Amino acid sequence: MLLSSTAFGFDFKADWNAKWIGLTEDSAVNTWLAYRTGVELDSVPKEVIANIACASKYWLWINGEMAVFEGQLKRGPNSKDTYYDPVDIAPYLKRGENTIAILVWHFGKHGFSHNNSGKAGLIFDTQLFRSDSSWKVIKHPAFGMTGQKHPNFRLPESNVLFDARKDMGDWTAPAFDDT
Secondary structure, eight states, rough: OOBGGGTTTTTTTTOOOOOOOSSSOOTTTEEEEEEEEEESSOOOSSEEEEEEEEEEEEEEETEEEEEEEEEEEOOOOSSSOOEEEEHHHHHHHHEEEEEEEEEEEEESSSTTTBBBOSSSEEEEEEESSSSOOTTTEEEEETEEESSSSSOTTOOOOOOOOOGGGGGSSSTTTOOOOOO
């Protein structure tokens, strides 16, 4: 499915109520962002389609359970479009308080198979809730750049450095204190 948004270099479907969200600072190469929000539901419909897009790849947890592993496609073939994933998240939701946690990996550079958006961001839209300024986002402190040797210039992905000493713990769990 094709998507666009002016805030992130492309426009999105006019019927979406969600907002592109991210940090106000410029997006560096190999940026990892952790998003969280809580959603109170009186009931859960049989189907809840979440339209999800990011720059560049994401992982989604709902109530501590992984719902999407490595979502999103590389951007292209032109620099003004990206894709969104329609995902039925109803099986992961429950009546009462729900925790949505998303890890976004922003490649931050072009490759032969990817056009960089220039900005790390996320948009998440359902008929029940959507991304807006109430979502919390932080640059994940455990991810960083490795030293040389970097991947071939044809690839937009960077080597992944993860320093477990800087990890935030189980930040995808409902009980995590995200204050």
